[in-house]
């Protein structure tokens with residue numbers, strides 16, 4: 001069972017970066033979701049939703065960030081990495097996070113109550129889960 005905690009200041013720094021990516025996606029008329037992958041305190045992958053522009057239903061922020069990170073470190077496993085996502089990941093992205101062996105998932109939530117609604121997700125992801133209440137809401 002993963003440990004669940006609220007985000008520390010360092011987590012917030014990466015989540016703000018993910019939120020910037022979400023805003024960028026919104027400006028391109030994409031679904032406003034951003035994701036950042038961090039290893040040893042450094043950002044190794046950034047992603048935002050590009051499904052509409054790419055004509056690709058799999059181009060979610062998390063998938064794009066995972067692809068970038070995996071290419072950078074030349075490894076399909078992202079062990080000892082964390083992913084910061086501005087929204088609860090969908091089933092496809094949960095699967096990808098699991099396949100990549102990402103150890104920590106940090107996500108912004110629409111409301112803290114969503115933690116309970118996302119219990120199925122929490123049981124799927126490994127080790128650690130940190131949460132924050134959403135800082136920014138798409139208009």
Ligand SMILES: [Zn+2]
Nearest residue numbers: 060089090093
């Ligand atoms: Zn997704």
